[in-house]
Amino acid sequence: MRQSVIQMEGEYFGRETRWAQRKRFFRKRIVPWLFILPILLINLLVVIGPSLSALYYSFTDWSGIGAAKFTGLDNFSRLLFTDTSFKRAFFNNLTWLVIFLTIPFALSLGAASLLARVKKGAMFFRIALFIPYVLPGVVVAQTWRFLMNPIHGIGAELTKIGIQGLDIAFLGNPKTVMPAVAFVDNWHWWGFLMVLFLAAMQNIPQDLYEAARIDGANQWQEFRHITLPGIRPTIIFMILMSAIWSFLVFDYIWILTQGGPGGASEVLGTLVVKNAFFKFEAGYAAAIGLAMSFLAGIMISIFVVLRRRGWDI
Amino acid sequence: MKSLGIANRRSNLAPSYIILVLLLGFALGPILVMGFNSLKNPKEMGANPLGFPQQPVWENYPNAWVKGNFALTTRNSALLVAGTVAGVLVLGGMGAYSLAKLKLPGSDLFTLYLLIGSSLPIQLFLVPLFFLWKNLGLNNSLFGVIIIYIAINSPFAIFLLRSYMVQLPADFEDAAQVDGANEWQVFWKVVVPLCWPCFLTVGLVVALAVWNEFLIASVFLTEKELFTVVTSYYNFSTRFSRDWGLTSASAVMMILPIIAIFLVLQRQFIEGLTQGGLKA
Numbered sequence: 001m002r003q004s005v006i007q008m009e010g011e012y013f014g015r016e017t018r019w020a021q022r023k024r025f026f027r028k029r030i031v032p033w034l035f036i037l038p039i040l041l042i043n044l045l046v047v048i049g050p051s052l053s054a055l056y057y058s059f060t061d062w063s064g065i066g067a068a069k070f071t072g073l074d075n076f077s078r079l080l081f082t083d084t085s086f087k088r089a090f091f092n093n094l095t096w097l098v099i100f101l102t103i104p105f106a107l108s109l110g111a112a113s114l115l116a117r118v119k120k121g122a123m124f125f126r127i128a129l130f131i132p133y134v135l136p137g138v139v140v141a142q143t144w145r146f147l148m149n150p151i152h153g154i155g156a157e158l159t160k161i162g163i164q165g166l167d168i169a170f171l172g173n174p175k176t177v178m179p180a181v182a183f184v185d186n187w188h189w190w191g192f193l194m195v196l197f198l199a200a201m202q203n204i205p206q207d208l209y210e211a212a213r214i215d216g217a218n219q220w221q222e223f224r225h226i227t228l229p230g231i232r233p234t235i236i237f238m239i240l241m242s243a244i245w246s247f248l249v250f251d252y253i254w255i256l257t258q259g260g261p262g263g264a265s266e267v268l269g270t271l272v273v274k275n276a277f278f279k280f281e282a283g284y285a286a287a288i289g290l291a292m293s294f295l296a297g298i299m300i301s302i303f304v305v306l307r308r309r310g311w312d313i
Numbered sequence: 314m315k316s317l318g319i320a321n322r323r324s325n326l327a328p329s330y331i332i333l334v335l336l337l338g339f340a341l342g343p344i345l346v347m348g349f350n351s352l353k354n355p356k357e358m359g360a361n362p363l364g365f366p367q368q369p370v371w372e373n374y375p376n377a378w379v380k381g382n383f384a385l386t387t388r389n390s391a392l393l394v395a396g397t398v399a400g401v402l403v404l405g406g407m408g409a410y411s412l413a414k415l416k417l418p419g420s421d422l423f424t425l426y427l428l429i430g431s432s433l434p435i436q437l438f439l440v441p442l443f444f445l446w447k448n449l450g451l452n453n454s455l456f457g458v459i460i461i462y463i464a465i466n467s468p469f470a471i472f473l474l475r476s477y478m479v480q481l482p483a484d485f486e487d488a489a490q491v492d493g494a495n496e497w498q499v500f501w502k503v504v505v506p507l508c509w510p511c512f513l514t515v516g517l518v519v520a521l522a523v524w525n526e527f528l529i530a531s532v533f534l535t536e537k538e539l540f541t542v543v544t545s546y547y548n549f550s551t552r553f554s555r556d557w558g559l560t561s562a563s564a565v566m567m568i569l570p571i572i573a574i575f576l577v578l579q580r581q582f583i584e585g586l587t588q589g590g591l592k593a
Contacts, residue, residue, distance in 0.1 A: 029418065031496050035411035036423065039404040039467050047430045047466035050438035050445060064444050111336055125333050128338050129578050134575050134582070136525040136543050139564045141552045143343045146350070147555055152362035185430045189341060196587050247552060251527050255547065269436055276344040276440045278530065289437045296434060 053085060054286045062283035064224040064276065086288065089259075092178060093295070096267065097246035099182045100189075107186075107196035111233075113223050115194070116201045117171035128194060134191040143257040144184040145171065171257055174264035181265055185252040193238060196232055204230035243299040247292050268292045317593075332427045344568075351561035358557050373562035380553070385538065386545040388457060390524055393541060396397045396459035396522045398465065405467040406512065409474035410500045414486065431468035435528060443532060453536045461533065462523050470515045473588060477511040478504060514585035517578060524571065540569055 046304070058075055062068035079086050091173065115125055130141065148170045149154045155166035170180035208226050217225070228235070250269030259266040268288055276285035350358065350573045352369040361367065378384070405589070412424065443452070451457030472517065489499050505512065530541045540548070546567060550560045575582050 027496070032411045032415035032417035035407040035415060035496070035500070036417060039408040039463075039471070040423075042404070042464045043430055043467065044425075044459060045439055046442060046461050047433060050441035051433055053441040053445075054437055063402060063441070087528070108334070111333070112331055118326060118329055120331070125337065126583075128337055130579075130583060131575065132340050133586070134525075134571055135344075136546075137527055138543050138547045138550065138570075139347075139568055142560055142564060143347050146362075146561075147343055147346065152359065157363055187339075187343070192586065195583055199587060208447070225382060237481055240349070244432070248436065250436070255527070272439065273528075273532070274434045276443070277341075282440050282444065284558075285440045289440060293434055293437045296432075300432075 014298035015302075020313050052121065054289055057283050057289035058290045060283040061279045062286075063282075068283060071283075075284050077289055078284065079291060085263055085266055085271060086268075086291075088263060089268050089271050090267060092267050093249070095178050096182060096249055097243060099179070100186070100242045100246055102185050103138055103182075104190040104193050105235070105239075106195055107190045109228075111190075112194045112197040112201055113227055115198055118225075126198065129191040130195050131191070132188040135188060137188070137251045138255055140188045141184060141252060144187065145256065148180060177257060178262065179267045181253055181256050184256065185249070193256055196234060199233040200231035201227060240299065240303050246294045247295040247299070268295075315437055326401055329540070347561045347564055350557055351565045355556060355558065359410050364559075370558065370570050374566065377566065379437045379561035380559065381549045382537075382540070382545060383542070383563070383566060386540050389534075389539055390542040392455050393462065393530075394520045394523045396455070397462040400463040401466050401470045401519050402512055402516055404463065405470035405515070406474055406505065407500065408469045408506075410504055412471065413475045413478035414481075414504065416526060427468045427471060435465070435566060439528075439532065440562075444532065453539055454534060455534075455539065458467045458533050460530060461529055462519075465529075466519045466522060468473045470519065473515055473585070474508065477508055481507055498529075510581075513578075514581045517581055518585040521571070521582070532535065553562070 034173075042065065057068055059070060059072060059075070060068035061071045111129070115122055118125070140246065148155070150156060150167045150169045153167075157252060158164075159167045168176070170176045204226065212222050248269060249267055250273070253267055254266055254273070255294055256269055257265045259270040268291065272285045272288050272292070275281045317361070322434065345364055349366055351362065351373055352366040352371065353373075354368075354370045357367060357370075408574050412420050419425065445561075446452050446457055446461075451460070481504065485503050489503050494502065522549075524540075526544060527543055527547070531544045533546065534540060546560075546563060549563060553559050
């Protein structure tokens with residue numbers, strides 16, 4: 001009688017413990033996954049799955065409808081050796097890279113270092129100069145399409161008061177179209193870069209500047225020896241991001257010129273869209289998309305290799 | 314002596330202010346010209362393309378509203394923004410909570426996965442995604458585009474929310490758990506209310522990104538009834554490319570709400586956008 005009660009108690013507690021164990025296992029191991037599963041599945045469906053299949057399609061001849069025919073490296077040899085539009089697009093991406101690694105950086109570093117000194121109205125300038133960044137690209141593009149118009153844009157008005165030569169169709173001329181589109185993109189971009197740099201500059205200890213002033217440093221020396229080293233991580237990071245984005249650029253070029261005139265502003269991003277949705281060469285488009293990712297990957301690799309070699313970046 | 318020093322410094326600042334005002338003109342001038350032009354008829358546009366309108370033509374606004382089909386496109390864009398923001402905040406918030414607080418096994422791996430996933434260019438997966446969506450019947454569907462927007466915007470949201478949640482002291486959650494709350498209740502009743510400033514920041518950034526988005530919207534929503542404000546304006550400005558008054562008026566209607574919300578919540582906007590630029 002006594003024994004059986006103990007036995008029963010033992011069994012009862014044993015079961016309770018097992019149940020508690022199972023519950024604990026559920027809470028420690030399963031519940032965390034339940035929380036992350038929905039977003040993980042959406043990400044797999046939209047980004048990772050199609051990216052992997054792009055890898056496969058880049059080796060096929062595929063119109064987008066029906067079955068894809070495996071053609072080995074055909075797409076890539078076409079892209080490297082026969083397709084002149086790919087070559088031109090690639091060089092335009094390089095032009096973009098050069099422009100965006102210089103002009104916005106010079107402009108925003110200059111403006112940020114001026115603004116860092118200013119006390120009165122600093123907040124106002126910061127907000128106002130940031131506004132172009134929040135505007136939609138279609139509006140920015142249309143506004144500048146008007147301002148660059150040779151008949152009633154800024155150039156035409158300057159001609160009226162005697163400053164000749166700027167009343168040309170910047171967006172219609174193969175020689176000026178790339179700098180013109182880059183100019184418009186940069187108009188909306190540099191304010192963002194400036195606010196980033198300004199935030200980084202405000203973390204530099206003020207006594208460094210005071211010490212430099214006592215030593216008789218001028219403004220350029222302060223900028224060169226205190227400001228620049230102080231915000232170096234931010235600058236380097238944005239150089240890396242600009243380099244990556246230079247190979248992915250699409251919006252402004254598509255909206256302003258669709259790659260024209262006559263392919264003069266074609267970039268890899270516009271080639272993907274044209275091949276996939278206008279020429280029904282989805283397999284080839286996937287190969288170009290892969291090439292874009294590869295170029296962006298090279299930028300990251302350069303960054304990693306330099307860092308491994310001991311460059312302090 | 315001292316006052317001389319201050320005067321000296323002030324005179325040093327004058328060139329800075331001059332340059333800053335010039336930059337201000339560069340940044341805001343084009344927006345101002347657009348505002349002027351939205352009130353001109355074609356005739357005045359020819360005579361006075363950049364200046365203040367002599368005889369303001371207010372009819373440009375109702376005309377642009379009707380011809381640009383703004384009632385419909387605003388509704389479409391608003392649905393996309395609402396659906397995406399809700400999805401990103403709830404699902405991304407849950408993911409961030411799992412990473413920050415539940416000690417998800419393999420959370421480092423997942424973070425790495427997010428980093429890789431968020432740095433893949435849209436053009437890489439755009440083509441297969443388009444045909445996958447076509448087969449699933451999700452093309453020309455706001456719901457289909459919301460799913461894509463959630464996927465694209467969630468890595469940034471998870472990074473930002475996670476870094477915010479990690480800093481929360483565990484006391485509140487412990488107290489709730491002692492009271493018998495399960496993980497979902499802790500997340501919904503404790504963590505979300507404590508993190509709402511961060512949720513607000515993320516929501517604003519995602520809302521702006523969706524409102525302004527062009528590539529996905531123009532590829533996946535090709536039916537006129539589903540145009541967003543942006544894709545509709547793109548078509549509109551090509552169709553009425555010579556009527557600058559009309560296109561300027563619709564541009565002003567598009568950007569006024571953005572600028573108004575930006576000015577009211579500029580601190581959250583700038584914080585979110587700059588951190589987003591650095592983390593995602």
